[in-house]
Amino acid sequence: MSSLVLAWRIVGVVIILFMQSVTATDCACELAGGGKPFPKDKLLSIETSAIKCNENIQLAKVSEEASLRLGLHKRLLQLQDEVSVLEQEDDGGLYGAVSLRIIEMELAEILQLINRLNTTHNMHRSLGANVHGTMQQVQAELKSLEEFDHMQIAQKLEENKRLQRSLAQCQEELQATPPPPTPPPSNCPHGPLIRVDGPRTYTITQYGTSYHYGSWGRDPKPARGKEGWYWLIPLTSSNVYANYVRQYNSLSALVAGVGPVDVSIASANPTTNTIQGPNVVMYGDALYYGCYNSPTVCRFNLTSRQVTTVALPANSGINNKFPFCHLGACYVYTDLDLMTDDSGVWVAYTSAENFGDVMLNQVESGDVPRLGRTLKTSLHKRTATNTFMACGVLYATRYVDKETEEVFYSFDSRTGVERHNLNIRFKKMQTNIHSLNYDPSDHKLYAYSDAYAVSYDAIFE
Structure with a gap:
């Protein structure tokens, strides 16, 4: 056997032994991030605050005060009509006494309605102030979370929204009926x-x-x-x-x-x-x-x-x-x-x-x-x-x-x-x-x- 063939066999054996040693050894590494960990608890808190604001400001609650105002307006008009009838048909006897009693009851209900309206108004006023403060706090906290947006996803989302608004506006302008052409300033019948x-x-x-x-x-x-x-x-x-x-x-x-x-x-x-x-x-x-x-x-x-x-x-x-x-x-x-x-x-x-x-x-x-x-x-x-x-x-x-x-x-x-x-x-x-x-x-x-x-x-x- 020549010396060259013997050398190649020795090299092959060394490679096999090396591969076996690598396979038998477990390889592990520790991954350490260079930045601060993302504050997921803070994000969950912001989400909870937003959900609570959404529950507090519901359409039924917002429309409650408007409904009370409309009801009060109708009751006042009704009371005005009843007083007008009493003035015209008062006989100074039993009819007048009964009508006055009815008007007195109407006034009591109207006062109750006014008190309820005032209470609702004050509650909504307080609720609006609280929601305003909460939303300002949420906005500030969301702003602080932008430092973790390394891929600028939020910025790109805002840019996409802006582009969508511009696209919608362009589509509306294209679909709108164009104005009639402005006549040329000259009196020339041929035009320009x-x-x-x-x-x-x-x-x-x-x-x-x-x-x-x-x-x-x-x-x-x-x-x-x-x-x-x-x-x-x-x-x-x-x-x-x-x-x-x-x-x-x-x-x-x-x-x-x-x-x-x-x-x-x-x-x-x-x-x-x-x-x-x-x-x-x-x-x-x-x-x-x-x-x-x-x-x-x-x-x-x-x-x-x-x-x-x-x-x-x-x-x-x-x-x-x-x-x-x-x-x-x-x-x-x-x-x-x-x-x-x-x-x-x-x-x-x-x-x-x-x-x-x-x-x-x-x-x-x-x-x-x-x-x-x-x-x-x-x-x-x-x-x-x-x-x-x-x-x-x-x-x-x-x-x-x-x-x-x-x-x-x-x-x-x-x-x-x-x-x-x-x-x-x-x-x-x-x-x-x-x-x-x-x-x-x-x-x-x-x-x-x-x-x-x-x-x-x-x-x-």
Whole structure:
């Protein structure tokens, strides 16, 4: 036998002897808790006190005093009726004597009832004081027992009860009939703007991608025979200026770029009466735009070919002082924004005196246009990328990303109510929207976006 085999046998014998010795030996250990023992006698005492209070305050005992009061009230009314009868029918003889004796007995019973009521009242008063003291003591003792609640079961039970109450309250609110919706503060029959759908039109103009800035749309109050016409103004000089307007007799003609009708406003760019900036609108067969190098609104009548002007308040921002912006860039020469809605033409702008917050005026028509009253908002102009009017409400958009624009702000020109949380997002087809205007005649938004003509549906409540 080899030495290796002999060694393994010796190891096996040692293991067997060790296991036998372990099996034959009893193993015991003492478990000692580190904390104080739980006072179960104290808990039983608290339980006994609570049971005794519950027995003392029973519904029958609590209602006893109320029953005695009600009985006393009825007996007094009955006694009053009997005295009244005696006064009317007293004959001064036997009947009166008998009635008086009955009333005397009634009074004695009433006095007994009053004494019983007083006794019961005093007993209940004493009982209430004793129960109050006992409950305060029970509450204090229960509070002292919380130190033994190492798993915080009591605290979790209270939290569960609180959550159950909150859940029950939420369920009641969900099951309750909701109140009727609050009407919007505006008098607009459409209600507020709730969604922007589209695009409905998306086409590059016949100018191609040469001119990124411009505007297009329809005349909400067209001249006779021009009801279906569209107009287009690309800023053909440095993305800043234009001196003519191009018109098409249909949307398909604009998309195809055929049959345009050009009307010149000025002889050259830039010069007097030149269009400055992309925010241009047409209303009543007249073009409204920011005048060249001046805080002034120009109105060009397409029929008479005449230009009339109305000056904005002194120190109004022009020449890129207060353009529309987002974090990446600003849209040049957008200090003035001309807009149309159901009531006519509006202009949005700002000044250093108003700390860059948007100011709003309606451009009132006449032989010479003039400004209505000035409305001031809390919207800082550089935080928005565009504004438009719809039914007397100013809406503002901001740049979210290359594919998304958001209508985030509104200002009601009638009530002065502002909202900064509209969160109405819509899809962009190009990165930037350089002009945006609402047409109340077809409820569409017309955008000029990096040389593309785009339209959207404005959905109201």
